[in-house]
Amino acid sequence: MFKKISIIITGMLVLFVLLGCAKPVETPPEQPAPAAAESPADGIGTGISDISSADEELDTSELDDLDATLGDIENI
Amino acid sequence: MRKIASLIVLFLFLISIVSVAIAVTERTADPAAAQNAVGVKEKARGEIKEKEKAKTLEVKPEIKERNVISVQQREEARARLDEKRKLLINRLEEKDPEKVKRIEALNRVSVEKVAGLDTQKIKKLTELKQDQFRRIANLDEAKLEKISSMDQEKITKIAALSRARQKELAGLDNKAEIEKALAKIKIIKVNKAEDLKLRVLAKDKIALAKNKFIAAKEKSENAQEKYLDAKQKYLAAKESGDEEATLEQAKEVLLKSAESIIGHLEKIKSKIQENENIGEEKAADLVARIDNQISEIEAIKEKIEAAQTKEEIRAAAKELNSKWREYKHKIRAFAERVVTARVQGVINRAEILEKKLDIALAKLEEKGIEADVDAEVEAFSALISDAKETFQKAQEKLEQARTEEDKDSVKSLVDEAKSLIKDSRESLKEAHGKLKEIIAKVREAGQELEIDETAEVEIEEEEDEESEIGEETEEVEEDTETPETEETEQEVD
Numbered sequence: 001m002f003k004k005i006s007i008i009i010t011g012m013l014v015l016f017v018l019l020g021c022a023k024p025v026e027t028p029p030e031q032p033a034p035a036a037a038e039s040p041a042d043g044i045g046t047g048i049s050d051i052s053s054a055d056e057e058l059d060t061s062e063l064d065d066l067d068a069t070l071g072d073i074e075n076i
Numbered sequence: 077m078r079k080i081a082s083l084i085v086l087f088l089f090l091i092s093i094v095s096v097a098i099a100v101t102e103r104t105a106d107p108a109a110a111q112n113a114v115g116v117k118e119k120a121r122g123e124i125k126e127k128e129k130a131k132t133l134e135v136k137p138e139i140k141e142r143n144v145i146s147v148q149q150r151e152e153a154r155a156r157l158d159e160k161r162k163l164l165i166n167r168l169e170e171k172d173p174e175k176v177k178r179i180e181a182l183n184r185v186s187v188e189k190v191a192g193l194d195t196q197k198i199k200k201l202t203e204l205k206q207d208q209f210r211r212i213a214n215l216d217e218a219k220l221e222k223i224s225s226m227d228q229e230k231i232t233k234i235a236a237l238s239r240a241r242q243k244e245l246a247g248l249d250n251k252a253e254i255e256k257a258l259a260k261i262k263i264i265k266v267n268k269a270e271d272l273k274l275r276v277l278a279k280d281k282i283a284l285a286k287n288k289f290i291a292a293k294e295k296s297e298n299a300q301e302k303y304l305d306a307k308q309k310y311l312a313a314k315e316s317g318d319e320e321a322t323l324e325q326a327k328e329v330l331l332k333s334a335e336s337i338i339g340h341l342e343k344i345k346s347k348i349q350e351n352e353n354i355g356e357e358k359a360a361d362l363v364a365r366i367d368n369q370i371s372e373i374e375a376i377k378e379k380i381e382a383a384q385t386k387e388e389i390r391a392a393a394k395e396l397n398s399k400w401r402e403y404k405h406k407i408r409a410f411a412e413r414v415v416t417a418r419v420q421g422v423i424n425r426a427e428i429l430e431k432k433l434d435i436a437l438a439k440l441e442e443k444g445i446e447a448d449v450d451a452e453v454e455a456f457s458a459l460i461s462d463a464k465e466t467f468q469k470a471q472e473k474l475e476q477a478r479t480e481e482d483k484d485s486v487k488s489l490v491d492e493a494k495s496l497i498k499d500s501r502e503s504l505k506e507a508h509g510k511l512k513e514i515i516a517k518v519r520e521a522g523q524e525l526e527i528d529e530t531a532e533v534e535i536e537e538e539e540d541e542e543s544e545i546g547e548e549t550e551e552v553e554e555d556t557e558t559p560e561t562e563e564t565e566q567e568v569d
Binding site for chain 1: 293300307314329333386389393394401404419421422432433507512515525
């Protein structure tokens with residue numbers, strides 16, 4: 001009987017300690033959603049980015065060392 | 077046992093009391109500290125406010141006076157401009173409300189320039205649409221005088237051109253030269269950049285080409301990764317003198333090299349297939365050329381797979397290297413062709429936007445809002461004109477590279493084209509900056525720049541062989557609409 005009571009009391013005290021030490025939960029302030037303002041410059045800006053991405057996507061520089069490697073194998 | 081349990085309970089109880097005590101102290105201490113801090117802050121704020129108040133009292137009359145002067149000056153300038161416009165309207169004895177509106181849409185500098193012309197010439201200019209009149213009136217006095225002395229049909233055609241092009245034509249030595257240059261120009265009417273596309277593709281066709289690009293990109297990256305790995309292993313085997321491993325890795329290097337080239341060609345092919353700024357005929361030609369190159373590399377790949385001996389591997393390497401050297405700059409030319417098609421799309425958009433800017437600015441002017449952005453619009457026009465010029469030169473270089481057989485000449489042509497495309501892109505970037513300045517200045521004047529997406533504008537048609545402009549566009553030369561009717565079509569919602 002005494003064992004049960006002491007377990008319950010211990011449990012309650014542990015809970016009490018934890019609650020006492022717990023930091024109050026801070027809810028971050030809600031950020032206002034950015035307004036999707038479309039300006040006449042947006043279309044041009046997007047187009048310029050598209051040119052850059054096409055340039056990067058089709059860049060052949062990664063194949064630059066093929067000549068040398070193939071040339072080496074030609075002479076093994 | 078019981079004693080131990082009691083001691084633990086007591087110990088925990090004490091700890092809980094301590095922790096609760098600390099929490100309570102913090103919580104009770106916090107408001108006090110905060111209150112104290114607030115008190116200090118409020119005191120400081122009060123002091124600052126007092127100081128600011130004192131300062132404001134000193135400066136306020138000065139600012140007020142300056143504002144009054146500035147408002148007065150602006151009002152006086154506005155009154156002077158209205159007076160000049162009124163004088164011009166009276167001088168022309170203009171009763172037509174539409175033409176009166178066109179004069180009212182001119183800015184201060186333009187009114188002065190137009191007022192310097194003789195009445196007959198001004199009357200010809202007032203026949204133009206509001207935005208066109210506003211645009212052409214930006215030419216300097218001598219050029220405006222030269223253009224306004226031409227017949228109405230030619231003035232109308234020049235008025236449809238961009239500011240940069242108007243400046244270029246009006247700068248020619250005499251009327252005969254202007255007329256000669258003008259005869260070569262064709263004007264078309266469009267609403268949006270999409271109207272200038274060289275072909276219209278179904279959405280599913282574009283989606284299919286995009287998916288093919290993703291697959292080709294993955295294939296190419298995978299092949300490149302394996303190529304680099306095989307190359308390392310090949311070099312290590314060669315270094316260690318292990319002939320069998322060297323041949324095995326050499327074969328792997330060759331296979332992955334071939335796959336990398338094919339993957340790259342497939343990427344370019346899918347980008348051509350999804351681009352609507354490459355004409356149908358040109359796209360078909362490019363795709364056929366790429367397919368032919370892919371087939372040739374595939375054939376060499378089969379030989380590599382079948383190679384067993386050192387000699388066979390060496391022969392396959394020689395063949396692949398020879399093809400690669402032959403194709404490498406042609407492949408670069410294909411890639412640059414895709415990039416120029418994108419540049420073309422932005423130039424089309426910017427050219428249309430330039431005309432729509434004039435419509436929007438004329439509307440602002442009419443409302444009595446004067447945003448001094450003509451210098452920026454002129455700079456924007458000049459930059460778009462530069463971008464177009466360098467882009468056209470790049471196209472020519474790429475076209476030459478397409479038919480050129482000599483490898484070195486192809487390389488040099490592609491290098492030149494790449495550099496020109498870079499210049500064209502730089503001009504577009506600068507133009508974008510100018511556009512932002514225009515928007516900011518209009519905003520400063522208390523308005524938002526409203527571009528009417530549905531407004532119809534006239535632009536110069538490209539002299540491109542592959543140009544396949546839709547039937548819905550019509551040439552101004554054949555157009556019999558009066559300026560008044562056209563203007564109604566351009567009304568901003």
